[in-house]
Every structure is written in C-alpha cells, then in structure tokens.
Amino acid sequence: MTMFLQVYQVTVPARLGDGRQGVHVFTGRAGCSAEAVREARRAYDAATAARRAGLPKKVCRPNGWTAMGIRCHWRLTWPDATVRLWRESGLGEY
Template identity: 50%
Template sequence: MTKLYFQVNVPTRNAVQPERCGTHVFTGAAETEMEALRIAREACDAAVAAREAGCAIPRRRPDGWGARGVRSGWVLDWAAATVAVWEHDRTFRAFRAQEVGPSR
C-alpha cells in the first residue's frame, strides 16, 4: 500500500490553567489513519519520556514523525484526536523558503 501524508490534530490543554487550550499537530507518512494516529502517539510518548528523563526531545524520526513542540504541563486528549490526509501545496515550501531567505 502507498503511504500518504497525514495530519493528526490532538486537542491539548494546560493542566494548571485549563482555559489555556489549543491543538497539537503531528504530520507524517503512514499507510492508514489508524497507523498515523499510532505513530503520532509513539512520537509524542518518546518526546515526553525524553523530557521527563532530562534529555533533549528527539528530532524528527527517520519516517518523518516528531513531537518537538510537546510542553510540560499540557495534557493531550488522544481520544478526541482527528486524522486526515494532509492536502499540502508543495509551492508553499518554495514560497516560505524565499520569504525567510536573506534580504536583498
């Protein structure tokens, strides 16, 4: 089966200040939505374990998934996570690279 690029959106809230909430977004390749959710959770669990051990949060995995933005004190609601094929426009990458490039 061909791997697609997925976006996994996980609602998150601050454990101390529950009114502070948002969505943590994970992206990467997977064969199915269920696999994308599983891999996103694995990447997140690895990041949390590293942080709790006092280590640096791992960079993106070889398969493209990562969880660099996971923060202490925030709770992710995996039961409410949504998964969708990520419809990205590759021209955005080129535009963004030009936008943040050196000034002329």
C-alpha cells in the same frame, strides 16, 4: 511489495490545568488514519520520555514522525484526535 504511504495530519486537543485549551499537530506518513494516530502517539511518547531524560527536545522516529514543542504540563486528549490527509505544499520531502 511496497505499500504507498500517504502523509497525514493528526490534530490532538490539549488542555492545561488552568483552563487554557489548544491543539498539538503532528504530520507524517502512514498507511491509514488509524496508523497515523498510533504513529503520532508514539512520536509524542518518545519526545516526552526524551524530555524527562534530559535529551534533545526534537525526537525523529525512524519512520519520519516527529514531535516538537511538547509542553510538559499540557495534557493531550488522544481519543478526540482528528486525522486528515495532508494536502498542503511546502513540506520539503512530502
């Protein structure tokens, strides 16, 4: 049985040591919002590990979650992440 996976947007607050604030946004398919946060975090962790190893900056996980534009000195606050279903158009295959 194949589970239908919806496309989610995970928005994670980010902070820099000098007081600047922002967000990092991830999108991808998941079965529920908790899974979406887990997959976004995995994509982020894979991208930061690749960056430290000198590999390409864009890392696409086998399930489609990707992290791009990761800035090393910014700290993401994962407990404050918000999740919503992606309802926008123009995402190609989504």
